[in-house]
Amino acid sequence: MSTKTGSLRKRITLTILAGISIILLSFGIASYLIIQKNIEDSLSKRLALSRLIRNNIDNIIKDNINRLYDISLSGSVDLKDRTFEPEKEAIRTAYRYSLFSDGVFLLDKGGTVFVNYPERVRENTLNVLSIEPVNRMIAMGIPVVSNIYTLDNGKKILYVLVPLKDRNGSLVGVAGGQIDPTNPTLAQKLGLADIGRDMFIDLVDSNGVIISSSNPTRILTQCNRNKFFTKMIEAKQERVASCHVCHFAGNTENKQKTMLAFVPLESSPWGISIQEPEEAVFVSTGKLKRTFLVLTMIFIGTAFLLTIGINRSIVNPLKELIRGAERIARGDLSRPVSPQGSDEIGALSESFEAMRSKLIESMESIRVHTLQLETRVEERTRQINESQRRAEELLKKIISSQEEERKRIARELHDGALQELSVALMKVDMCRLHPQEITIEKVSMIRDILGQTIDGVLGILQNLRPTMLDDLGLAAAIKSLLEVHLGENGINYFINTDGVSDKRFRPEVEITLFRIIQEAIVNIARHARAENVFVLFKIEQQIVNVDIEDDGEGFDLNEVYLPAASRDRRGLGLMGMRERVFLIRGKIEICSMPGLGTRIGIRIPLQFTEACND
Known part of the structure; x- marks a missing residue:
């Protein structure tokens, strides 16, 4: 028996x-293959990351x-008029939100600055032919992005230059911008954020001078050992390499690998350099090596432990784990899986316990997500019902407005044209009976x-589509509207359209604004009992502003915004004005109190109107 036991033990040990x-x-x-792959992945x-930053810059x-x-x-470029106001506006637009922290300038073919922004008196008469990038731009006639250039006063500067052509397409000079590499906002605009104490990102020119960096102390320093950056930029070649960075501690110089x-870069003679300590780059590789070494030692120790305790330390723990697995399979997660020592079976029992805990967490998470989903469905259903209600209300308002317009046209035709035609017909009949x-x-x-x-019929047609709006523009149509509805009824009106008299907008914007103003003026004529009306129409800070104010009776806003069933004609009109303003992405503000008159302010973004001058 002992011989069989020893033989089995030997076979188990040898196996x-x-x-x-x-x-x-x-x-x-x-392990070797994984470590090599990890090294390649770290470098890749x-x-x-360098390519991503390069593409962004x-x-x-x-x-x-x-x-x-x-x-x-x-x-706007015309050197013959010598006023340069259009040119100033053009370079002012180019300067906004650009990299050109030291300004934008225009040169003639002689290399003389004739317009710059921001204006600097000392540079107005400066001839910049002596500046190498400018001279090269004028000679070659192609865009140029320079390396760092040192001015006579010692200041470091970068130039971006393109050919300047007049409105006829003739080359008349150079348009250029100046970038100050020491400007603290340059790194932010280029996206060179600080990504760690030991890791830094440099933007270098072909001379190896650092233009900008995530580490501000490195800006304008030279780092072109053996003309490494010069060669790489000239060859347009990407490279991953090792190098040394010098650090100083007291009087001792330490080199860090x-x-x-x-x-x-593709658009300029610059390049992106990302440097990081070698131990930081390969920290995961070192961890893998240590992990693999530890696992190797564990494997060896496990072999001896298995040899000694395999017959007495496996069966019972495995049975307990099987019972625990069966409970989990039945859905009983209330009883924990008891630990089974500290060996592999113990790790397996801990994994079973972790799995049980995760299942409990997952079921709880599913329950919470289910509740959240139900809440979202209810909220979405409420939003859909609200949108449907608003759509139905808007449809009712549209139908009501259409019917009101049809009634108005029918009433005007009946009271005006039909009556007059009847009189004319009666007189024709009298002439026929008594020739x-x-x-x-x-x-x-x-x-x-x-x-x-x-x-009368022409008046009705003009109300349907005012021809003056198409022929003379919005400002003239508003003046005509004021004269017809206010002036002819003895109401004083005052209108200011300075700066926008000749402005034309997109047709849908013009007719929408006209209908909004028409509704406001008609409301004043019918309900306000005003003596004076003031209208201001202007463009300010890229916003189209229309302000209408009267000294009439005013009204209570709370009464206007009652439920739809109890709104009067004025309430429907104001709601229609709000809907029209919303359609052209604008805002409307209505201020009124009984006895204090009414003020209506309309604000529409200029870029949406696409204003232009014929």
Whole structure:
């Protein structure tokens, strides 16, 4: 029996040792491959980050080059008029939100600055042909992004230059921008954020001078050992390499080995350099090596432990784990899985316990998510019902407005044109019955009646679509509207359209604004009992402003915004005005109190109206 036991023990020991040896060999090969792959991934990630930052900066530089091209495309460049006001406005637009912290300037072919922004008196007569990037731009006639250039006063500067063409497309000079590399906002605009104490991102020119950096202390320092950056930028070559960064502690110079990922920019003779200490780059690789070493030692120790305790430490714990697994399979998660020692079976029992805990958490999370989903469904249902209610209300208002307009047209036709035509028909019948009494006066009277009828029909047509709005513009149409509804009724009106008299807007914007103002003026004429009305129509800070104010009776706003069933005509009119303003992405403010008159303010973004001058 003992011989069989010893033989079994030997076979178990030899089997475990053989298996462990095979596992260790396979583990070593896999570890080597994984570590090499980890190293390659670490370097690839740094290079990918460099490319991402490069693409972002390239887009920013191209955008700023296009800003300079827009000066020529604006059609405002004309060196013959010598006023330069259009040119100043064009470079002022190019300067806003650009990288050109030291300004934008225009040069003639002689290299003389004739317009710059912000204006600097000392530079107005400066001839910049001596500046190498400017001289190269004038000679080649193509866009140029310079390296860091040192001015006579010692200041470091960067130039971005493009050809300047007049409105006829002729080359007349250079449009350029100046970038101050020491400006603290440059790194923020380029997205060079601080990403760690030991890791830094540099933007370098082809001379190896750092233009901008996530570490401000490195700006304008030289780092072009063996002309590394010069060669890489000229060859447009990406590179991952190791280098040394010098640090000083007291009087001692220490060299720290770092990994450098470099990619050149496409739009300029610059490049992106990301440097990080080598131990930080390969920290995960070191952890993997240590982890693999620890696991190897565990495997060896496990072989001996298995050899000694395999017959007495496996069966009972496994049975307990099986019972625990069966309880979990039945859905009984209330009883924890008891720990089974500290070996692999113990780890397995802990995993079962962790799985049980995770299942409990998952079920609780599912319950919470279900409640949240039900709440969201209820909220969405409420929103849909509210949207449907608003749509129905808007449809009712549209139908009501259409019917009111039809009634108004029918009433005007009945009270005006139809009555006058009836009178004319009666006079024609009288002439037919008594032809001997036909006189020139009677014919003229019939003709006058028909003329009045035509004028009335024309008035109705103009109310449906005012021709003055199409022919003379919104300002003239508003003046005509005030005269018809206020002036002819003895109400004094005052209108100010300075600066917008000749402005034209998109047709849908013009007719919408006209209808809003028409509704306000008609309300004043019908309900306000005002003596004076003030209308202000202007464009200020890229906003179209319309303000209408009267000194009439006013009204209570709370009474206007009652439920739809109890609104009067004025309430429907104000709601219609709000809906029209909303359609053109504007805002409306109505202020009124009984006895204090009414003020209506309308604000519409200028870019939405696409204002233009014929």
